[in-house]
Amino acid sequence: xxxxxxxxxxxxxxxxxxxxxxxxxxxxxxxxxxxxxxxxxxxxxxxxxxxxxxxxxxxxxxxxxxxxxxxxxxxxxxxxxxxxxxxxxxxxxxxxxxxxxxxxxxxxxxxxxxxxxxxxxxxxxxxxxxxxxxxxxxxxxxxxxxxxxxxxxxxxxxxxxxxxxxxxxxxxxxxxxxxxxxxxxxxxxxxxxxxxxxxxxxxxxxxxxxxxxx
Ligand SMILES: [Zn+2]
Numbered sequence: 043x044x045x046x047x048x049x050x051x052x053x054x055x056x057x058x059x060x061x062x063x064x065x066x067x068x069x070x071x072x073x074x075x076x077x078x079x080x081x082x083x084x085x086x087x088x089x090x091x092x093x094x095x096x097x098x099x100x101x102x103x104x105x106x107x108x109x110x111x112x113x114x115x116x117x118x119x120x121x122x123x124x125x126x127x128x129x130x131x132x133x134x135x136x137x138x139x140x141x142x143x144x145x146x147x148x149x150x151x152x153x154x155x156x157x158x159x160x161x162x163x164x165x166x167x168x169x170x171x172x173x174x175x176x177x178x179x180x181x182x183x184x185x186x187x188x189x190x191x192x193x194x195x196x197x198x199x200x201x202x203x204x205x206x207x208x209x210x211x212x213x214x215x216x217x218x219x220x221x222x223x224x225x226x227x228x229x230x231x232x233x234x235x236x237x238x239x240x241x242x243x244x245x246x247x248x249x250x251x252x253x254x255x256x
Contacts, residue, residue: 056122057107067129068122076103081130084253086228090235091220091246095134097126100224100252108223108252117157123251124166127221130249131171139247140216142168142175145223145234146182146205163251164221173219179209180220180234194227201233207241214242225250 055062055070062070069077078099086094098104110116111123130136144164152158161177168175184204189197207213218238222231225248235246 056119067125076101077126078104078255079126079129080253081133083134084225086225086231088228088232088235090239091231091248094225094228094231094248094250095130095136096225096250096253097123097130098252100254104252112159112223113155115156117159117162120159120162120166123223124163124170127163127167127249127251128170131167136219136247136249137171138217139219139245140174141179141213142173142219142221143180143213143238144175144177144221145230146177146180148182148185150185160222163223167219167221167249176209176212179207179212180238181206181208189226189230197227197229201229205233205237207237210241213238215244217245218243218247220246220248222248222250223252225253 053061053063053065055065055073056068057073058070060070064071066074078101080096080098083093083095088094100108107119111119142164144158144160147155147158147160158177164175167173182204183206186200186204189200192200220231220234220238225231231248238246
C-alpha cells in the first residue's frame, strides 16, 4: 500500500527502471543487493553534534545515482533515498527530537538546480515520521564551490561564515535532527551546528544518506 503511494509507476525500479514484482524501498533486488547498508552512528567527532548516523556507503554503484540526484535533475530519487534514511531511524530508534532541518543550499544554487536535495530528503522523512520541518531556519548566505573540488584548507575557508540562522525562536531549546546527503570531512555539519548552537539549539543529531568507505 505504502509503496503504491510512494511510487506511482508501480513495479518499476527507481534505479535501473526494470520491471520487478518484488520491489522494496523502491528498488529491485539486484539494485538493492548492490547497496551497502550501514544504519550506524559514525565516528565523526564534530563539536556540537551528539551523533551522526549514516544510512549507506558511498560505493561505486550508489555514486552514480547520488550524482544524478544532485546534478542531473533526478529529484524523484529522494523517495528511495529517504526510505533508506527512515530505515536508519527505525533501526536506531531516533525519535527523540523536535524539528528536522536540512543542510541548506545557497538560494541561487537552489534556483539553478530547481531543488535542494537535502530538503527533499528532510521533507520526506518529516512526512513519514510526522515531525515538524523548517527550510527557513538554517540559511546559506555565501555562494561556495562544490566541496569535493577543494582540499581541506580550502573547504574550511569556503565554509567560514557561510551559514546563518534566522527565526531562531523555532530552535530555541530544541532538539534538532539535521539532514544531509553526503558526509565526508564533516565540515559542513560542523559549521551548521555551530550556528545552531550559538542560536540556542539544545541538542543536535544528524542523519546523512551516505559516506565514503575509509
Ligand atoms: Zn533495479
